[in-house]
Amino acid sequence: MKKKLGISLLIALMAFGTVSFDWNLVSAQTEEDIEQEIKELENEQLQLGEQKKEVQNNKSETEEKIEENLNEQASVQSQIDSLDQQLSDTKASISAKQGEIDATNKEINELTAQIDELTNQIEQLKEEIEVLLERITDREELLTERLRTIQRSGGALRYLEVLLGSKSFSDFISRTAAVNIMMDQDKAILESLANDKKEVENKKVTVESNKKDIESKRQDVEDNKVALEGQKNELVALENQLDEQMAERQILLAQLEEEHHHLEQYVITLEDEQRFLAQQEEAAKKAQQIAEQQLAALSQKTEGTNTNASSPNAGTGNFIWPASGSRTSNFGWRVHPIYFTKNYHGGVDIGAPQGTPIYSSGAGVGVVSTAEYHPSYGNHVMIVNIIDGQTYVTNYAHMSSIAVSPGQQVEQGQVIGYIGSTGDSTGPHLHFEIHLNRYLGVNPNTTNAVNPINYLP
Numbered sequence: 001m002k003k004k005l006g007i008s009l010l011i012a013l014m015a016f017g018t019v020s021f022d023w024n025l026v027s028a029q030t031e032e033d034i035e036q037e038i039k040e041l042e043n044e045q046l047q048l049g050e051q052k053k054e055v056q057n058n059k060s061e062t063e064e065k066i067e068e069n070l071n072e073q074a075s076v077q078s079q080i081d082s083l084d085q086q087l088s089d090t091k092a093s094i095s096a097k098q099g100e101i102d103a104t105n106k107e108i109n110e111l112t113a114q115i116d117e118l119t120n121q122i123e124q125l126k127e128e129i130e131v132l133l134e135r136i137t138d139r140e141e142l143l144t145e146r147l148r149t150i151q152r153s154g155g156a157l158r159y160l161e162v163l164l165g166s167k168s169f170s171d172f173i174s175r176t177a178a179v180n181i182m183m184d185q186d187k188a189i190l191e192s193l194a195n196d197k198k199e200v201e202n203k204k205v206t207v208e209s210n211k212k213d214i215e216s217k218r219q220d221v222e223d224n225k226v227a228l229e230g231q232k233n234e235l236v237a238l239e240n241q242l243d244e245q246m247a248e249r250q251i252l253l254a255q256l257e258e259e260h261h262h263l264e265q266y267v268i269t270l271e272d273e274q275r276f277l278a279q280q281e282e283a284a285k286k287a288q289q290i291a292e293q294q295l296a297a298l299s300q301k302t303e304g305t306n307t308n309a310s311s312p313n314a315g316t317g318n319f320i321w322p323a324s325g326s327r328t329s330n331f332g333w334r335v336h337p338i339y340f341t342k343n344y345h346g347g348v349d350i351g352a353p354q355g356t357p358i359y360s361s362g363a364g365v366g367v368v369s370t371a372e373y374h375p376s377y378g379n380h381v382m383i384v385n386i387i388d389g390q391t392y393v394t395n396y397a398h399m400s401s402i403a404v405s406p407g408q409q410v411e412q413g414q415v416i417g418y419i420g421s422t423g424d425s426t427g428p429h430l431h432f433e434i435h436l437n438r439y440l441g442v443n444p445n446t447t448n449a450v451n452p453i454n455y456l457p
């Protein structure tokens, strides 16, 4: 038997606390005793009825809680669905925003390429201007040199002489013309160069203005990119927030699911309790019948022969070993062999081959209160004995089969079942418990279980 039982049966068997097994099957001897006993049994049945009502109320309350829990789960689930939708919307927005940012980056790159191209053009134009400036300077120098040569050779007069020294008028004309042509050519070249320079400068101004426009445009696009990144960051922050809310809701849902599981378990426990109480009621009725038969038998032999006919086991050992085999586990705290957790063992384990008979352990005659399958105990039998005025409940678990039924009277040593490994068991053995007065589960804080070794021979 493992610890699961302690939890599942603890609450179920709290109910037994207000119900006492007091019918004295063995030692009732006088009519008065038996009449008193019948009264007590009737009272017990009343108490059991009350207890059953309480359990039913408890069960209804728990079922309401389950209903509430399910409503809450549905509400949290719809919140999760809504968050899920918001999250996928936000992710789509982030991805769209990233698309815009990528487009912006592309545009910035294109504009930067254009700016580079224009910068190159400006550099070329500057060079062209330099070249033209040089040519202008050269031409001016040439012209200046020509004028200086004329002056050096006598200035205007000398120049005139050159002209007057002409051999003929036609020679004079041609000489004059030649000088004029030279001067005109110089002037024309200078003018043309100046024009070229002006044009190139104008072009440079245009290109520079163009470059400024594109730089301004790039600035706008960069500003837009900053804005887009800001928006994207906000969306990412929103996504994180939604993720957090989602995680919280999922934790909450998991908690609710766990609570739901516990509540369902509790309902099963309460159903166990209801069944156990009904069995107790049956056992009490049966005991009352037996007492009434005893009373009838007593009044028939009113002659009053020997009244001390019963209690055959008085003075002998109160309990016998319920099966032959080896003790494989003791009563009390033990370390779980696999999980190394400490847990409480409410009885002793007796290892024996499948099918070995199991005997009623308590002295005298007892009444079977429970004989059924339980998820933890497997096939188990519980027997109530009253020995020297003390009530004991013995429990025999993991049987392969049960040989008695509830309400049946059993004597010490009578076969009640056979060794098996049903319920929460890993191999054929008998799990045997002794409880004082009544069974209150095997939770170490509330149990009435005692160490069977102190009662066995």
Ligand SMILES: [Zn+2]
Residues within 6 Å of the ligand: 001, 002, 329, 345, 347, 348, 349, 430, 431, 432
């Ligand atoms: Zn055990």
